[in-house]
Amino acid sequence: MGINQAIKDKLLKIKESLSGIILEDQFKLRPDMAKAYNENQKNKYRNDVAWIISFLAEAIWARQPALFEEFISWLKTFLASEKVPLKDLKESLELLKNRINEACSDEENLLINPLMESAISVVLSEGQKISIPASDNHLTPVARKYMDYLFRGKRNDALSLIISEVEAGTTVREIYLDVFQPVQYEIGRLWQTNKISVAQEHFCTGATQLVMSQLYPYLFTGEKKDRKMVTTCVSGELHEIGARMVTDFFEMEGWDTYYLGANMPVEGVIKFLCEIKPQLLAISATMTFHVSAVEEMIRNIRSAPGIPSELKILVGGYPFKVADRLWEHVGADGFALDALEAVSLAEKLIAA
């Protein structure tokens, strides 16, 4: 086993106990905080530290410090919107670094410390990272109107808006990439900055899934290619709209598509691939701490009996956008930024 894997395993093993220890350490330093925190806040604190450790472990495993920096930048914004002072975050990162250094060997700490130090400097830096910024285009007014309907609970109006756009000639591809995708990202940003509730986010996401299903009759082009693809998310991954969009883009290009959705166990995917025998598998992951599950899924698929060696595997989702060439590290054949690119890359890989 390599050192990066060993560090990951060790950190994940101690993550729960360590998060409690860090809370106690910080309470000792800051009696004011110890007095002010109720049980709920203590739980949230421990969860946040456990989260930091998970992201650190995954970034070390992937040899991608950018994954951890990106997360700390995200956390900074998230905690600021919850009125947690940045000095508290900085202090807890310092305490965490000390405790990790006690638990790990010198050789391991040589790999861990640069990430912890750069996390602390991200907290001290001016900027804040708020999700991935959306760019404006000719459908931005439609996206705004659509989101406005959703925020006012007017799901039927949101649906009618999209259907009338499509009837007027806007393609489903444009609706997906220039309306649904930026709206979902904006919903995420508003949730991250505490401007909308989890309930509002769930309502909007559910509504968009409903509207997407109403677009189903518009997906079929009539021209069928003799090609099959399967899309899945890894075990534990709940973000499924990106995977669904990717699948629908292939359907619109005449492929036969099989969308397995969120949270799929590896064995289930392997069995399905053996039955369907597709040319392409698309794996989606949004949470950074699922990247190693993507690698494990690919490794198991490639070594399973009955899987054709020509099967091409594409990966995509948030962490693959953040970390350059992460797709190679997980053993995929390629990565694409969005659903449109995914189709052209797959066509190229299969023709090669």
Ligand code: B12
């Ligand atoms: C909706 C949503 C949820 C829903 C998902 C429901 C569902 N049925 O899908 C629920 C409520 C379950 C959820 C849960 C969580 N979420 Co959430 N979620 C979102 C949100 C708002 C939208 C996701 C979405 O629909 N995007 C739209 C699609 C179209 O975009 P996409 O996924 O990027 O897909 C495109 C490309 O990436 C690419 N692509 C995607 N997959 C693939 C695969 C291949 C092979 C290829 C080639 C390309 C490709 O093509 C797609 C189409 O162009 C995002 C915001 C965001 N910025 O994405 C947050 C977001 C991803 N969530 C976030 C968080 C923190 C969480 C939770 C941890 C919250 C919590 N405390 O519990 C949990 C984790 C759950 C888990 N274990 O997976 C953060 C992640 C931050 C980070 N730094 O990691 C985000 C960014 C919100 C934010 N701005 O803070 N979430």
